[in-house]
Amino acid sequence: xxxxxxxxxxxxxxxxxxxxxxxxxxxxxxxxxxxxxxxxxxxxxxxxxxxxxxxxxxxxxxxxxxxxxxxxxxxxxxxxxxxxxxxxxxxxxxxxxxxxxxxxxxxxxxxxxxxxxxxxxxxxxxxxxxxxxxxxxxxxxxxxxxxxxxxxxxxxxxxxxxxxxxxxxxxxxxxxxxxxxxxxxxxxxxxxxxxxxxxxxxxxxxxxxxxxxxxxxxxxxxxxxxxxxxxxxxxxxxxxxxxxxxxxxxxxxxxxxxxxxxxxxxxxxxxxxxxxxxxxxxxxxxxxxxxxxxxxxxxxxxxxxxxxxxxxxxxxxxxxxxxxxxxxxxxxxxxxx
Numbered sequence: 418x419x420x421x422x423x424x425x426x427x428x429x430x431x432x433x434x435x436x437x438x439x440x441x442x443x444x445x446x447x448x449x450x451x452x453x454x455x456x457x458x459x460x461x462x463x464x465x466x467x468x469x470x471x472x473x474x475x476x477x478x479x480x481x482x483x484x485x486x487x488x489x490x491x492x493x494x495x496x497x498x499x500x501x502x503x504x505x506x507x508x509x510x511x512x513x514x515x516x517x518x519x520x521x522x523x524x525x526x527x528x529x530x531x532x533x534x535x536x537x538x539x540x541x542x543x544x545x546x547x548x549x550x551x552x553x554x555x556x557x558x559x560x561x562x563x564x565x566x567x568x569x570x571x572x573x574x575x576x577x578x579x580x581x582x583x584x585x586x587x588x589x590x591x592x593x594x595x596x597x598x599x600x601x602x603x604x605x606x607x608x609x610x611x612x613x614x615x616x617x618x619x620x621x622x623x624x625x626x627x628x629x630x631x632x633x634x635x636x637x638x639x640x641x642x643x644x645x646x647x648x649x650x651x652x653x654x655x656x657x658x659x660x661x662x663x664x665x666x667x668x669x670x671x672x673x674x675x676x677x678x679x680x681x682x683x684x685x686x687x688x689x690x691x692x693x694x695x696x697x698x699x700x701x702x703x704x705x706x707x708x709x710x711x712x713x714x715x716x717x718x719x720x721x722x723x724x725x726x727x728x729x730x731x732x733x734x735x736x737x738x739x740x741x742x743x744x745x746x747x748x749x750x751x752x753x754x
Contacts, residue, residue: 681722
């Protein structure tokens with residue numbers, strides 16, 4: 418059974434059912450079958466593009482500080498305080514010293530705020546399809562992200578359509594955009610649209626969850642939001658050389674109200690700029706010793722992204738909530754197996 422702690426506003430619909438009922442449900446089997454097709458297609462696509470799959474670390478002395486509102490998990494590693502990974506971003510950049518194009522299916526743990534138990538989009542434990550490309554621009558990274566998602570959806574439609582039928586997913590909603598380029602708007606344009614809809618989006622911040630849903634609901638095809646403001650993201654997102662205060666980054670947003678699937682950027686790789694960005698974002702450079710030693714010695718310029726595996730599964734399968742895309746879901750504030 419599952420119980421919820423300190424999340425009084427969580428509704429029963431937000432809490433997964435009895436574990437036996439969840440594991441034995443035909444909908445769970447079909448959701449996982451869709452996820453298997455997605456992962457198989459993603460690996461096939463990336464391998465075909467010359468990427469090397471790596472096994473990402475689960476623990477480290479430091480992890481990505483950029484997850485909004487979430488907390489990191491400390492563990493005792495032989496008397497040293499280590500972190501469970503919230504993202505493989507630092508290790509992806511370091512891996513480019515060996516391989517020019519890498520990917521991994523990386524586990525992540527983020528203690529999200531309790532109120533996110535009701536967003537239908539957040540898990541405390543999840544997986545990302547992480548990709549990094551040496552020497553790439555943001556636009557080249559978005560092309561790869563688009564290719565991965567298209568290839569995955571085609572694979573599901575070709576090999577797992579019967580599972581979509583079990584889940585009640587409209588196949589046409591996926592098939593209609595497969596041959597079209599994904600849309601693209603800037604963060605400024607997204608803010609303008611939200612203000613026109615009377616949504617009070619802060620122009621200096623990430624698009625909030627309600628705003629993201631509004632933008633997502635109005636679209637039928639996945640689309641990118643680019644050029645987030647400098648103060649809204651972590652120190653590793655590179656600032657634009659031609660538009661100071663704007664970052665060379667992006668989110669991929671699913672249509673139909675499903676929201677963000679992916680975040681990515683060109684990466685900062687210059688040591689001095691990195692230190693300046695860390696200080697601007699309130700990070701202590703001393704925490705990042707091993708990483709900054711590599712940066713000081715030189716790491717490749719790169720761009721990359723991470724696609725939420727459970728979020729992409731939720732969208733493709735048409736699930737009500739992201740926990741339905743996990744065999745053993747961990748929701749914020751929910752005590753479970």
